[in-house]
Amino acid sequence: MQLARVIGAVVMSIKDPNLEGITLLLVQPLTPAREPAGRPIVAVDSVGAGVGEEVFFVRGKEASFPFYPAEPPVDAGIVGIVDHWDLG
Amino acid sequence: MQLARVIGAVVMSIKDPNLEGITLLLVQPLTPAREPAGRPIVAVDSVGAGVGEEVFFVRGKEASFPFYPAEPPVDAGIVGIVDHWDLG
Amino acid sequence: MQLARVIGAVVMSIKDPNLEGITLLLVQPLTPAREPAGRPIVAVDSVGAGVGEEVFFVRGKEASFPFYPAEPPVDAGIVGIVDHWDLG
Amino acid sequence: MQLARVIGAVVMSIKDPNLEGITLLLVQPLTPAREPAGRPIVAVDSVGAGVGEEVFFVRGKEASFPFYPAEPPVDAGIVGIVDHWDLG
Amino acid sequence: MQLARVIGAVVMSIKDPNLEGITLLLVQPLTPAREPAGRPIVAVDSVGAGVGEEVFFVRGKEASFPFYPAEPPVDAGIVGIVDHWDLG
Numbered sequence: 001m002q003l004a005r006v007i008g009a010v011v012m013s014i015k016d017p018n019l020e021g022i023t024l025l026l027v028q029p030l031t032p033a034r035e036p037a038g039r040p041i042v043a044v045d046s047v048g049a050g051v052g053e054e055v056f057f058v059r060g061k062e063a064s065f066p067f068y069p070a071e072p073p074v075d076a077g078i079v080g081i082v083d084h085w086d087l088g
Numbered sequence: 089m090q091l092a093r094v095i096g097a098v099v100m101s102i103k104d105p106n107l108e109g110i111t112l113l114l115v116q117p118l119t120p121a122r123e124p125a126g127r128p129i130v131a132v133d134s135v136g137a138g139v140g141e142e143v144f145f146v147r148g149k150e151a152s153f154p155f156y157p158a159e160p161p162v163d164a165g166i167v168g169i170v171d172h173w174d175l176g
Numbered sequence: 177m178q179l180a181r182v183i184g185a186v187v188m189s190i191k192d193p194n195l196e197g198i199t200l201l202l203v204q205p206l207t208p209a210r211e212p213a214g215r216p217i218v219a220v221d222s223v224g225a226g227v228g229e230e231v232f233f234v235r236g237k238e239a240s241f242p243f244y245p246a247e248p249p250v251d252a253g254i255v256g257i258v259d260h261w262d263l264g
Numbered sequence: 265m266q267l268a269r270v271i272g273a274v275v276m277s278i279k280d281p282n283l284e285g286i287t288l289l290l291v292q293p294l295t296p297a298r299e300p301a302g303r304p305i306v307a308v309d310s311v312g313a314g315v316g317e318e319v320f321f322v323r324g325k326e327a328s329f330p331f332y333p334a335e336p337p338v339d340a341g342i343v344g345i346v347d348h349w350d351l352g
Numbered sequence: 353m354q355l356a357r358v359i360g361a362v363v364m365s366i367k368d369p370n371l372e373g374i375t376l377l378l379v380q381p382l383t384p385a386r387e388p389a390g391r392p393i394v395a396v397d398s399v400g401a402g403v404g405e406e407v408f409f410v411r412g413k414e415a416s417f418p419f420y421p422a423e424p425p426v427d428a429g430i431v432g433i434v435d436h437w438d439l440g
Contacts, residue, residue: 001288001306001339003274007292008120008175010091012144014135015168016154024089024144026120026173032272032290037303039125042089042144047278051176056276056288056306058339060149062325065337073153073167075146076089079280079337085290087272088315096208096263098179100232102223103256106240112177112232114208114261127213130177130232139264161241161255163234164177164256184384184439186355188408190399191432192418200353200408202384202437215389218353218408223360237414249417249431251410252353265376265394265427267362296360298380301391311366320364320376320394322427326413329425330368343425344367349378351360352403 001058002037003030003082010042018072021076023079025049027057032087043076056080089146090125091118091170094139102136104158105125106152113137113166131164144168177234178213179206179258182227186218194248201225201254203233208263219252232256265322266301267294267346270315274306282336289313289322289342296351303339320344353410354389355382355434358403362394370424377401377430379409384439395428408432 008026012019023045029037043057046066055078057063063077064070096114100107111133117125131145132152143166145151151165152158184202188195199221205213211258219233222242231254239253240246272290276283287309293301310330313319314341319342321327328334360378364371375397381389398418401407407430409415415420415429 003306008173008174010144010173011171012168012320013171015144016134018153019168026175032304040120042091056274056279058337060148060324060339062162062328062337062339064150065282065335071153073146073150075148075150076091077337080276080283083275083277085272085274087290088270091188094264098232098261099259101259103217103232104222106241107256114263128208150238152238152254159241161234161238161253163236163238164179182440184437186408186437187435188432189435191408192398194417195432202439216384218355236412240414247417249410249414249429250353250412251412267394296392310368320362320367320426324412324427326416326425326427329370329423341425344364344371347363347365349360349362350359351378 001056004028004055004057005030005052006049006055007040016073018070022072041076043078044074045078047078047081049078049081054082056082089144092116092119092143092145094137094141094143095128103156104161106158110160120173126152129164131166134160135169137166137169142170144170177232180204180231180233181206182225182229182231183216192249194246198248208261217252220250220252221254223254225254225257225259230258232258265320268292268321269294270313270317270319271304280337282334286336291305303323305340307342308338309342311342313342313345318346320346353408356380356407357408358383358401358405358407368425370422372394376413393428395430396426397430399430399433401430401433406434412415
C-alpha cells in the first residue's frame with residue numbers, strides 16, 4: 001500500500017455499468033517525507049476522502065473488496081484517511 | 089487505474105480463441121497534465137472508445153470482468169471514456 | 177498487454193511438473209515504433225509463435241488460461257500473433 | 265518477496281472496517297547489501313515486527329492470507345522477521 | 353517470468369506458519385545476456401535450486417501453486433533450473 005494525497009476527481013459519463021455511483025479520485029502517491037512518489041493514479045474511494053487529504057490506497061483486485069458483492073473493474077482504491085505517521 | 093489516450097488499434101488473425109471479437113486498442117497513459125506517462129500498452133475495449141479519445145483503464149484480471157462469463161486472457165481494459173478531470 | 181518480438185527460447189530439464197510440454201519463449205517488449213520497451217521476459221506460448229514474429233502477450237495469472245484445466249505456474253503468455261497495428 | 269527494514273507506523277482513524285485492529289507499518293525495501301531499494305511502502309504486520317527490524321514482505325492479495333478468514337483490502341504484508349541472509 | 357541466478361539464502365526464525373519448511377532464496381534477475389536486470393528478490397524454491405545456478409522464476413500468487421494444497425503467502429517462486437537459452 002502507499003501513502004498519497006488526493007489531488008482531484010475524474011468525471012465520466014460513458015463507463016462500465018459496475019462503476020455507476022462510484023467516486024473516482026486522482027491521487028498523488030507520497031514518500032513518508034511527503035514528496036511525490038511517481039505519477040498520479042486514479043483510485044476509487046470508499047471512505048469519503050476529499051481533495052487535499054492524505055490517504056492510504058491499495059492496488060489490485062483488493063481495491064474492489066469494499067464494494068462487495070459488487071465487483072467493479074478497478075485496480076486501486078483508497079481504504080483509509082491518514083491521521084499521521086511516525087518515523088521510528 | 090490510469091488516464092490514457094487511445095492512439096491506435098492492433099490487428100491479429102492468429103490469437104487465443106477467447107479473444108475473438110474483442111477490440112484491442114493501443115493506449116498512451118497520461119499524467120493529469122496530459123503528458124505521456126510511460127509506454128503505450130494494449131488494452132481491450134468494452135465501452136466503444138475511439139482513437140483520440142481520453143479514457144480510463146484498469147490493469148489486471150479485472151480487465152476481463154466486462155466480458156463475463158467469458159474469461160479472455162487480458163490484463164488491461166478501457167472501462168470509461170473521460171469527460172474531464174478536475175484538479176482541486 | 178504489450179507488443180513484443182520473439183527473440184529466443186529457454187530449455188529446462190528440471191522444472192515444475194505442470195510446465196511439462198509447455199514452450200517457453202524469450203520475448204522483447206516493443207513500443208508501437210518497434211523500439212525495445214524494457215527488458216526481455218520469458219513467456220509461455222499457446223499460439224505457435226516463432227522467433228522473429230511480432231506478438232502480443234499478457235501478464236499475470238491470465239497467462240495460464242489457455243492451458244485450462246491445467247494451471248501451470250506462469251505469469252506471462254503469448255496470446256496472439258500480430259498482423260499489424262495502426263496508429264490513428 | 266523483498267527484504268526490508270521497518271521504519272515507522274501509520275495511524276488512521278477513518279478506514280475500511282476490515283482494517284480494524286490491523287497494524288500498518290512503513291517499510292523501506294532493501295537490497296541484500298542493505299541499501300534502500302526504491303520507495304518505502306506501507307505493509308500490514310502479522311508477525312509482531314518492530315521499528316528497526318529487518319523483515320521480509322510479500323506483495324499482492326497474498327498479504328491478506330495471514331488474516332484469513334478476514335479479507336482486509338491490503339496488498340503488502342510482513343510475513344517474517346529475518347535472522348540473517350547468506351550470499352553464497 | 354524471468355531468468356535469474358541464485359545468489360544466496362534467507363534465514364528467518366519468526367515467520368508465518370505457512371512458510372515453515374519452505375526454502376527462501378535470493379535471486380538476481382538476469383537479462384538474456386546474463387547482466388543483472390534490476391534488484392535481487394526473494395523467491396521460494398520448489399525444484400531444488402542451489403547458489404550459482406541459473407533459474408527461471410514466476411511472480412504473483414502462481415508462486416504458491418507448487419505447494420498446493422498449502423497456500424503460503426509468497427509472490428515469487430523458482431519453477432525451473434535452466435539448461436540454456438537460445439537467441440534465434
